[in-house]
Amino acid sequence: MNPEADADVLVIGSGAAGAAICNRLSRRGARVVCLEQGDWVDRARLPKAHPDWEVRGRRFWAANPNVRRWPADYPVSSEGQDPIDVYMYNAVGGSQIGFAGNYWRMAPSDFKVRTLDGVGADWPLDYDELSPYYTINEAEVGVAGLAGDPCGPPREPLPNPPAPIGRPGQLLVSAYEKLGWYWWPTEQAITTQAYRGRPACDNRGWCTFGCPQKSLSTADLTYWPGALENGVELRTQARVREIVLGPDGRAVGARYYDPGGIVREARAAVTVVACGGLGTPRLLLMSTSPTHPDGLANSSGLVGKNLMVHVQSFATGLFEEAVDGWNGTWGGTVSTRQFYETDQARDYVRGFIMSGCRGWSPLNLALQIAPWGSKHHQAFDERINHEISLYLCGEDLPEESNRVELDWGHLDGFGMPGVVTHHELNENSRRLGRDMIAHAHQVLEAAGAASVRDFGLAPIWGWHLLGTARMGEDPSTSVADRFNRAHDVPNLFIADGSSMPTSAGVNPSATIQALALRCADHIWESRRDYDSGRSSQIR
Amino acid sequence: MAYDRKQGGHEVAQSSRPDYRLEVGRAEVPVGAPRGFVVLDTARAATLKAWTSALIPAAGRRPDAGAVGAAEYIDATVHLVPSIRPALFHGIDELERLAHAAAGRAFAECGLDERESVLRQLQALDSDAFSMVSDFTYEAYYGHPTVLAAIEAETGWRGDGPITGSSMTPFDVAQLERVRKLPPRYRAITTTPEVKR
Numbered sequence: 001m002n003p004e005a006d007a008d009v010l011v012i013g014s015g016a017a018g019a020a021i022c023n024r025l026s027r028r029g030a031r032v033v034c035l036e037q038g039d040w041v042d043r044a045r046l047p048k049a050h051p052d053w054e055v056r057g058r059r060f061w062a063a064n065p066n067v068r069r070w071p072a073d074y075p076v077s078s079e080g081q082d083p084i085d086v087y088m089y090n091a092v093g094g095s096q097i098g099f100a101g102n103y104w105r106m107a108p109s110d111f112k113v114r115t116l117d118g119v120g121a122d123w124p125l126d127y128d129e130l131s132p133y134y135t136i137n138e139a140e141v142g143v144a145g146l147a148g149d150p151c152g153p154p155r156e157p158l159p160n161p162p163a164p165i166g167r168p169g170q171l172l173v174s175a176y177e178k179l180g181w182y183w184w185p186t187e188q189a190i191t192t193q194a195y196r197g198r199p200a201c202d203n204r205g206w207c208t209f210g211c212p213q214k215s216l217s218t219a220d221l222t223y224w225p226g227a228l229e230n231g232v233e234l235r236t237q238a239r240v241r242e243i244v245l246g247p248d249g250r251a252v253g254a255r256y257y258d259p260g261g262i263v264r265e266a267r268a269a270v271t272v273v274a275c276g277g278l279g280t281p282r283l284l285l286m287s288t289s290p291t292h293p294d295g296l297a298n299s300s301g302l303v304g305k306n307l308m309v310h311v312q313s314f315a316t317g318l319f320e321e322a323v324d325g326w327n328g329t330w331g332g333t334v335s336t337r338q339f340y341e342t343d344q345a346r347d348y349v350r351g352f353i354m355s356g357c358r359g360w361s362p363l364n365l366a367l368q369i370a371p372w373g374s375k376h377h378q379a380f381d382e383r384i385n386h387e388i389s390l391y392l393c394g395e396d397l398p399e400e401s402n403r404v405e406l407d408w409g410h411l412d413g414f415g416m417p418g419v420v421t422h423h424e425l426n427e428n429s430r431r432l433g434r435d436m437i438a439h440a441h442q443v444l445e446a447a448g449a450a451s452v453r454d455f456g457l458a459p460i461w462g463w464h465l466l467g468t469a470r471m472g473e474d475p476s477t478s479v480a481d482r483f484n485r486a487h488d489v490p491n492l493f494i495a496d497g498s499s500m501p502t503s504a505g506v507n508p509s510a511t512i513q514a515l516a517l518r519c520a521d522h523i524w525e526s527r528r529d530y531d532s533g534r535s536s537q538i539r
Numbered sequence: 540m541a542y543d544r545k546q547g548g549h550e551v552a553q554s555s556r557p558d559y560r561l562e563v564g565r566a567e568v569p570v571g572a573p574r575g576f577v578v579l580d581t582a583r584a585a586t587l588k589a590w591t592s593a594l595i596p597a598a599g600r601r602p603d604a605g606a607v608g609a610a611e612y613i614d615a616t617v618h619l620v621p622s623i624r625p626a627l628f629h630g631i632d633e634l635e636r637l638a639h640a641a642a643g644r645a646f647a648e649c650g651l652d653e654r655e656s657v658l659r660q661l662q663a664l665d666s667d668a669f670s671m672v673s674d675f676t677y678e679a680y681y682g683h684p685t686v687l688a689a690i691e692a693e694t695g696w697r698g699d700g701p702i703t704g705s706s707m708t709p710f711d712v713a714q715l716e717r718v719r720k721l722p723p724r725y726r727a728i729t730t731t732p733e734v735k736r
Binding site for chain 1: 551552553554560561563564565566567568569570571593594595596598599601651655658673674676677678679680681682683684687690693694695696697698699700701702703704705706707708709710712714715717718719721722723724725726727728
């Protein structure tokens with residue numbers, strides 16, 4: 001084993017959070033090494049670079065690692081009454097490489113769920129503390145949208161205008177106006193005009209299938225070019241086996257397998273884990289030692305617990321007119337937070353968004369509704385280009401029984417364990433979900449839909465894997481402190497979606513990246529704390 | 540992929556279960572590429588071609604699935620994924636057995652109604668093989684440029700939109716006139732929390 005050159009900061013994971021941290025710290029002057037288990041995605045292989053993009057999306061680009069089986073993927077099994085269909089990518093850019101770009105700030109109340117509504121947990125920080133980092137991140141990412149949304153505090157103008165909403169958006173606007181509800185153009189991490197060297201979106205749609213145009217703001221395109229220019233050393237195909245502790249109980253770095261399968265060690269004054277809601281607890285639980293027999297940073301027993309994924313569904317309306325549902329960013333029409341805040345008149349707490357999308361693509365639609373045989377085309381033609389969908393996302397409250405554990409029965413290519421998730425929607429989530437779907441029907445009917453179908457609440461889409469190493473003030477009820485620092489290991493940080501104490505009711509990417517920037521600034525500003533007695537010091 | 544939902548529900552793809560969907564993830568088979576049969580013998584190939592044509596028959600400008608190479612696509616997939624060949628062979632052979640029992644002739648020689656009837660029997664007997672062939676047939680069909688062009692001509696759905704892009708009218712901010720006047724719709728966090736609407 002060859003211990004390698006020291007860095008100031010070792011970041012494990014190059015996704016939404018890891019990329020932001022690498023960029024931010026290296027800009028300040030820190031020496032940063034990043035270990036990424038996957039590799040750069042060959043952009044020529046992005047599905048949407050090919051006419052049969054939908055088919056490629058089901059195989060090479062499949063969001064479920066059990067299907068895709070890239071070399072860096074590890075097995076994920078799903079258990080529980082409401083098993084999670086896990087969607088994640090292990091590559092430079094992390095799971096953002098397959099995201100749709102919906103990009104929301106959380107609301108102030110999302111940070112004080114326990115205080116306000118008596119459920120879940122409070123965050124150890126509030127909206128006002130995170131707000132400056134949302135703003136920085138929105139500029140880095142090139143977010144498209146409009147300031148002035150009455151669902152949040154006043155904020156800076158966004159760097160890019162909203163995406164065109166097309167006919168689907170217009171129909172939804174007419175519905176919201178008819179109902180007298182609040183609505184707003186959906187914010188997206190998409191460059192709707194040329195921005196920082198990336199071109200304007202040209203409305204190809206189906207953003208989760210990769211963006212050959214480079215307008216979808218994935219971390220490999222936003223934070224990584226600058227990070228590399230700043231000198232960050234990104235080691236790809238580096239499968240981390242464990243975080244290594246020194247005799248003083250502080251982290252000294254990580255052991256990993258290099259592309260040749262040889263074990264290496266990377267050392268740094270500070271170690272940051274940013275492997276996502278499954279990968280972070282997996283690594284912490286694998287990092288056992290005599291002083292941490294149940295896994296690192298796990299004195300609370302909460303590493304892997306409180307897994308949250310959001311209560312999600314789609315509702316799809318059928319319209320007599322053609323809606324040009326092929327045209328435009330898939331999630332870029334208009335959204336409503338009419339039912340976002342807790343309302344005592346309802347039989348549940350917390351709330352949800354409804355975000356307008358466009359139509360279903362041909363293969364996906366056919367698989368959904370077109371039976372095989374002589375009635376196939378009739379069923380298909382009734383709906384293709386005549387449907388509009390609403391994406392529905394509500395808050396999934398933390399439950400300790402919802403969890404991720406190591407699965408030693410299914411190993412990855414390096415003999416390391418896979419994971420198994422356990423998930424069940426609680427009664428509040430079920431009530432919220434039923435109400436969310438009912439209101440989606442109401443919107444689509446108000447928009448003029450002749451009929452509405454929905455996807456129910458099963459199975460659970462695992463796009464947003466959150467909460468499995470949560471932040472908090474109390475070391476007995478949380479894993480990391482208010483600056484993402486592990487309670488148990490003073491120079492170990494956990495900075496990704498796993499650190500979120502609650503899920504809010506919106507897509508989490510913006511919050512994950514804002515938290516990561518804040519964490520990076522804390523590491524930099526408190527760097528003297530990590531210097532004393534270390535072989536490596538932050539300059 | 541991310542939004543798939545088939546009629547009759549959807550199962551979570553598990554690492555621990557033998558499932559054709561898991562097996563084919565690494566089988567990249569470009570749709571529409573010229574290819575012949577490399578795994579199936581001539582007789583089984585003919586049966587599979589007829590099978591795919593019955594799953595998605597021709598209509599209007601749209602060809603049947605067999606005519607756009609769905610059977611060859613399936614053959615190419617099992618070429619890359621040997622573990623799912625037995626299910627395919629079993630399905631084809633069972634289909635022939637059922638066709639002879641019901642109609643006294645090969646499946647490919649049956650009429651449309653007979654084919655559908657026999658396929659329904661197979662669907663009940665071997666749902667796994669049937670679903671596999673059905674899924675792959677849909678993939679081969681709806682990924683094919685000829686089919687996408689026909690869909691565009693007949694429905695207006697632009698199949699090349701995701702490849703070529705398009706221009707669109709920018710969002711008109713004037714539409715927000717009413718909403719901008721709404722009171723704040725978030726709860727302000729103070730020492731004593733209160734709902735600010």
